[in-house]
Amino acid sequence: xxxxxxxxxxxxxxxxxxxxxxxxxxxxxxxxxxxxxxxxxxxxxxxxxxxxxxxxxxxxxxxxxxxxxxxxxxxxxxxxxxxxxxxxxxxxxxxxxxxxxxxxxxxxxxxxxxxxxxxxxxxxxxxxxxxxxxxxxxxxxxxxxxxxxxxxxxxxxxxxxxxxxxxxxxxxxxxxxxxxxxxxxxxxxxxxxxxxxxxxxxxxxxxxxxxxxxxxxxxxx
Numbered sequence: 001x002x003x004x005x006x007x008x009x010x011x012x013x014x015x016x017x018x019x020x021x022x023x024x025x026x027x028x029x030x031x032x033x034x035x036x037x038x039x040x041x042x043x044x045x046x047x048x049x050x051x052x053x054x055x056x057x058x059x060x061x062x063x064x065x066x067x068x069x070x071x072x073x074x075x076x077x078x079x080x081x082x083x084x085x086x087x088x089x090x091x092x093x094x095x096x097x098x099x100x101x102x103x104x105x106x107x108x109x110x111x112x113x114x115x116x117x118x119x120x121x122x123x124x125x126x127x128x129x130x131x132x133x134x135x136x137x138x139x140x141x142x143x144x145x146x147x148x149x150x151x152x153x154x155x156x157x158x159x160x161x162x163x164x165x166x167x168x169x170x171x172x173x174x175x176x177x178x179x180x181x182x183x184x185x186x187x188x189x190x191x192x193x194x195x196x197x198x199x200x201x202x203x204x205x206x207x208x209x210x211x212x213x214x215x216x217x218x219x220x221x
Contacts, residue, residue: 004056004110011110012045015120016060019127028081033065034135035082038169039144040065041135044084048107057107059094060123062131063087064144066162068169072202073161088158089138089147096130141169160186161199168203177205 017027020043025032032043042065048057065082084090094106108119138144145166148158160183167176180200184207187193200207 002112003053004112005051005053007110007116008047008051008056008058011120011123015123016045016127019124023132026081031081031083033082036139038067038141039138040067040082041138042082042084042087043131054112056110058110059092059105059107060126060131061090061092062096062135063090064138064147066141066144066166068141069162069165072165072168073199088162089144089151091134093126093130096134097126141166145170161196164199164203173204176203180205180207 012030017032020032020034021027023034025034025041025043030045030047032045034041042063044061046059046061048059051057061084063084065079065084065087067078069088070076070078079086092105097106108123110119138147145163148163148166151158152163161180164176164179164183167173167179177200180196180203184193184196184200187196197207
């Protein structure tokens with residue numbers, strides 16, 4: 001009997017990988033990346049931890065890996081192969097396909113009863129008509145900033161420091177400073193405040209909290 005795990009590996013190798021390779025993505029395992037100056041489009045083909053011999057589910061995740069976050073924020077060297085798990089703006093394919101905010105997390109299903117040709121066409125179509133068009137809206141760091149701002153306005157919050165680093169990367173020091181002041185004002189723990197102050201110093205700013213005159217107001221230098 002054909003193992004569904006083998007069928008899944010075949011789909012990654014013979015359907016997903018060729019579809020992405022022609023779009024200049026490189027492959028490492030079940031991860032794919034296309035690199036631009038300063039950032040990369042990243043894709044991960046995730047298999048369910050509940051898979052069995054005869055029942056396999058998988059989905060496609062995508063994100064944006066940003067090089068300047070490593071030296072400035074993560075204090076580490078950028079990876080040679082950027083991974084979706086370390087990216088920002090991470091989304092599952094089901095989120096991109098949904099037309100409402102109340103999307104259902106859906107997975108591709110492989111069982112002995114699956115019509116394999118139909119599933120392969122669905123996967124190829126989702127890559128070509130859902131994932132790639134969304135990536136194509138993100139052609140620069142400035143595009144990524146706009147995307148992050150839109151997501152934040154919609155209630156999807158990334159690491160709050162990311163936008164400050166990106167503003168600074170685009171030479172908008174005032175926006176970076178104001179962003180860090182805003183983040184600092186909303187910090188709930190000393191550890192969060194120290195992390196924000198440390199980042200501000202690395203970007204060349206000083207964030208000083210003056211002594212409060214009452215419990216609800218803060219004044220900034």
